[in-house]
Amino acid sequence: MSNCIVWTLWSFLLTLLVLVSPGLAEVTGTIEQKDPKTLCLDIKITKPAPSTAIITMDVPTDVTVNKSEPNYSRVSKEKGQIQWLLKDIKPGTTKIVVSFDKDIDLQKLRVIIRYKDASGNTIESEIKKK
């Protein structure tokens, strides 16, 4: 019977911890090559969504963005870096389609998502390649 009480107390405490712990925001994504010059990013945002997130794509310095939907917020040709500032984001999926003037190797790219969680900590995660 004492085992029963201990088991019950532990379950109760664990359940309470799960219930009272705040939900953590999560922004994840995948990147896919649509054609040799076009990339498609799917950004998934879970509740509670952060207000803002920055997507940073490191590309070879010799490529130029021909078109981006939505438009990029910042580009540095010297650094080979393109950035999108996602504002007023809501839970759900956001798509970014970007095409370049040259063929691009998806495996050589690095895409990072950066945002603040509910506690104010900066979360940085790399977007998975499909």
Add this chain to the structure above:
Amino acid sequence: MYSSLPQTVRLDSKKIKKIREERGLTQLYVATVVGVTIDTISRWENKRYPSVKRENAEKLAQTLEVDVEEILEKLPQEDTDENGEALEQQEQDSSRTAQSFPNNQHKKRVAFFVTAIAAFFAMAGMMAGYLVFRPSSLSLDIDALRCLPAHSAPGALFPVLIKIDIDPKAKRTVLIKEDIPRILKILKAVPKYTSLEKGLLKWIYQGETSNLRFVYVANMPSSIKENKRLRFKGTVTIKTDQTVSVGIGGNNRIVSAPFHWADKNMDNRIDDEEILDAYELLSGTSGMNKLLKEVETLWAADMYQWDQKIRKYVPVKNN
């Protein structure tokens, strides 16, 4: 005669069977004479439950026409139930009793889990009941924090956020008093302040919201000397069935310096971390688009400079 025997004795099952067969007695006969079921006799002979009540052992001995000592197991008794009654009762029952031994364990496990689950829900119910029906006169837990930039350029605008977290939820009146340096000009406040007199900004709020946000935009005077420190002081007073007053914590001073308020490390650049902080501070507050747009423009540029003549931050291309 056999009073020296304990209440419960252990039978020698093989011997019982042997004597019964030698005497040509059937299990039915023995069971009838002793007053138990055939299954019980069968169990005694198969050593499933060898412990029996002394009286039954005596009756069995009489039926088999032997001394009771002859049918008792010679080994010392170990697993004898002190009470004996329960065991005997089991023996008196049908053979189902023997087969139900694993079932009893299963029943015990089920009972264990049912008890555990019932206890869990009872505790959860008590906790929920406490949270729902706890008296409103519990002491208020108030957290008031000012998010004030560390610096701003003379003549530039900067935002100030006062965050108030109150627990528990209850209808209440909140009075916020923010004592700001008189040389500052308040251009905007969200929500609109109730009064502003002689550098004392006041809001009065009535409602049940637990997380309150008060934002105002101030203008650092262009005439102010560089590195001049300005101090802020504020209090939050909350009235429910009691009145509680706390000071506003957080940063309480700002310095005049030729750097943007969002440029925390004063390196003439707004980096990713700083723009995220700026958006976290102001997003969700209406009327802050102009300030945020300025931050975004400076972030998108490589660097910026404060132009004192035009009183603006100017993006600079880094080459």
